[in-house]
Amino acid sequence: MISPSGSTIDEAKAFLEAHPEIEAFDIVLIDVNGIGRGKIIRRHELIGLYKGGRHLPISILGLDITGEDVHETGLIWDQGDGDLRAWPIPFTLKPLHGTNPPRGQVLMSMFHLDGAPMTSDPRLALVRQxxxxxxxxxxxxxxxxxxxxxxxxxxxxxxxxxxxxxxxxxxxxxxxxxxxxxxxxxxxxxxxxxxxxxxxxxxxxxxxxxxxxxxxxxxxxxxxxxxxxxxxxxxxxxxxxxxxxxxxxxxxxxxxxxxxxxxxxxxxxxxxxxxxxxxxxxxxxxxxxxxxxxxxxxxxxxxxxxxxxxxxxxxxxxxxxxxxxxxxxxxxxxxxxxxxxxxxxxxxxxxxxxxxxxxxxxxxxxxxxxxxxxxxxxxxxxxxxxxxxxxxxxxxxxxxxxxxxxxxxxxxxxxxxxxxxxxxxxGEDLHRTFTAIKYAELLRVARTVSELDYHLYLHEV
Known part of the structure; x- marks a missing residue:
């Protein structure tokens, strides 16, 4: 299928030709906390990534800061934790400096299997605005x-x-x-x-x-x-x-x-x-x-x-x-x-x-x-x-x-x-995802007994 992100196979081919030394690539999807989540793929997989995207679980966009599922986002078992398809963002395929062996990186956006934008993807929300x-x-x-x-x-x-x-x-x-x-x-x-x-x-x-x-x-x-x-x-x-x-x-x-x-x-x-x-x-x-x-x-x-x-x-x-x-x-x-x-x-x-x-x-x-x-x-x-x-x-x-x-x-x-x-x-979906994740993190912080608690109260109350 044609990439809904606008990426092209020619971009990948040109990159591989220009960088014969690169052996692997970080494929990076940014979640609501700004954390890069994804995979490292081998060189021979890059063309396939540009031809057909890469399946990633929908739950990857429903994680809290620690990487735990937040069920209230509706992106976990409500969806059966099924796969969606991530596609490369045009012109973000770049070499990484100082890696050994040499690696590259490409940013990704998430789409439904039919190519429709995944509405809890933060970058796609910016695209809409x-x-x-x-x-x-x-x-x-x-x-x-x-x-x-x-x-x-x-x-x-x-x-x-x-x-x-x-x-x-x-x-x-x-x-x-x-x-x-x-x-x-x-x-x-x-x-x-x-x-x-x-x-x-x-x-x-x-x-x-x-x-x-x-x-x-x-x-x-x-x-x-x-x-x-x-x-x-x-x-x-x-x-x-x-x-x-x-x-x-x-x-x-x-x-x-x-x-x-x-x-x-x-x-x-x-x-x-x-x-x-x-x-x-x-x-x-x-x-x-x-x-x-x-x-x-x-x-x-x-x-x-x-x-x-x-x-x-x-x-x-x-x-x-x-x-x-x-x-x-x-x-x-x-x-x-x-x-x-x-x-x-x-x-x-x-x-x-x-x-x-x-x-x-x-x-x-x-x-x-x-x-x-x-x-x-x-x-x-x-x-x-x-x-x-x-x-x-x-x-x-x-x-x-x-x-x-x-x-x-x-x-x-x-x-x-x-x-x-x-x-x-x-957008309603990203709003629900974002606020549900933040509320889950609030509860995590609220129930955690910190070192400050011990410092203030251990021997005093």
Whole structure:
């Protein structure tokens, strides 16, 4: 059958001809938690993958963070745990850097056996939102920023994670080396391999900085005209960073808040809209007057943020990141050139006007984040939402009383389950899958007796 993803056998043949050294391939399907699940196939199986897809169990999209089935998704025994068919995503077939023996990788999307989209596949939800905007003559462009920690393999004496020593010479630093170029030099061998792996996969990784915590770094990606490609970039870059860090003996950590006394890690999404002629519709027509399109988009994002926070902060640990004056937003505010707000309009050339969406942690799924952001923008434009007054100065002191945010993970789950907007944004099936998985994870956390319980109560009550 013809691939419903748009992949072609010619792409596979050309790749095999160009890379005779590659012996095997990771085939990777991204679930709602952003985890890559799939198989490793041998070289001779690649053409068959492109000819007929690959059978994978439907339950692969109904797993929690630990890989356990969540029956409430309706994707396990309700479906007899039958097979669906995963197909390669065009132009994601790439070599992996530093593997021995040499391997490649291809991202996959899930379809029914008749070729219909599987509606609990996160990437296909983003495809649908891109198509909704395209029908209106609008085309989203964007880029994600990737913040993460590099951690040592061993914990400290109290069992806490600690920043990795420099891979160049083993030097340690417990300081917040924010923007220190000399500090980056200690990780130069690792970042050189990350950049080499990114080049091999045509991922436009750009600037690296030492971020606002010991062991924390940020990598930026070049702006893409296609937001689907931007989300694919982020997925593949996370896999690269994790793999290359492991080869250098350190751990790449994508928890939102791995170290309690320091800033957490965000995954900011920069987004703009172009019309059919390629014009940026967020750009103001005359200096000093905001584009109504930009304001309505901001209004849609602010007005739906509270019920969408589970997408942007999907785990128990995600909620530890939202602390005043931590560079993580705590209210649905917007402002210009202001990092204390949730929706930042960066300074710069009018023609490059965009929104920086700042609530998401690096532990969020970029496909779900982009899907929800586009749906909110679309709603804001359709209903001409007013974003309210611009926040100036310290946004942590002002907040936004019009859009109260969930206080914690449980409230976020409840808000997401009840949200008609989120159900429309993700689609009913993915909405059910996502919220069921999050509720199952909440119950897992709630029933777990942690080390903190023993510390607080073992000898005191």
């Amino acid at each position: 891109v198509e909704v905007l395209a029908a209106k003559g609008l085309h989203p462009a964007g880029a994600f920023e990737l913040e993460f920690f590099l951690l040592a393999g061993e914990r400290d004496a109290e069992g806490r994670v600690q920043p990795a020593n420099a891979v160049l010479d083993g030097r340690s630093s417990g300081k917040t080396e924010v923007y220190s170029v000399d500090h980056l030099h200690g990780m130069e061998p690792l970042f050189s391999d990350i950049y080499a792996a990114a080049r091999a996969q045509d991922i436009p990784a750009e600037t690296v900085i030492s971020e606002y915590a010991p062991g924390q770094y940020e990598l930026t990606l070049h702006y893409r005209k296609d937001i689907l490609q931007a989300a694919d970039d982020l997925i593949m870059l996370k896999r690269i960073v994790r793999a290359q860090a492991r080869r250098h003996g350190v751990t790449a950590c994508f928890m939102a808040k791995p170290i309690e006394k320091y800033a957490g890690s965000g995954m900011h999404l920069h987004v703009s809209l172009q019309d059919d002629a390629g014009n940026n519709v967020f750009a103001e027509a005359q200096q000093g007057t905001w584009s109504p399109t930009l304001l309505h988009a901001l209004g849609g994002l602010a007005g739906t943020m509270a019920e969408s926070m589970l997408v942007f902060a999907p785990h128990a640990n995600s909620w530890r990141r939202f602390v005043s004056q931590s560079y993580a937003p705590i209210a649905a505010t917007w402002g210009v050139n202001n990092r204390s707000v949730a929706l930042r309009v960066p300074a710069g050339d009018t023609n490059n006007r965009r929104i920086e969406h700042r609530p998401s942690g690096v532990d969020a799924n970029p496909y779900l984040v982009a899907t929800t952001v586009l749906a909110a923008i679309s709603k804001g434009l359709a209903e001409q939402f007013d974003p309210g007054p611009e926040t100036t100065g310290n946004g942590y002191e002002q907040g936004n009383t019009d859009h109260s945010m969930p206080a914690d993970w449980r409230q976020a789950i409840e808000a997401a389950k009840a949200s008609e907007f989120l159900k429309h944004a993700l």
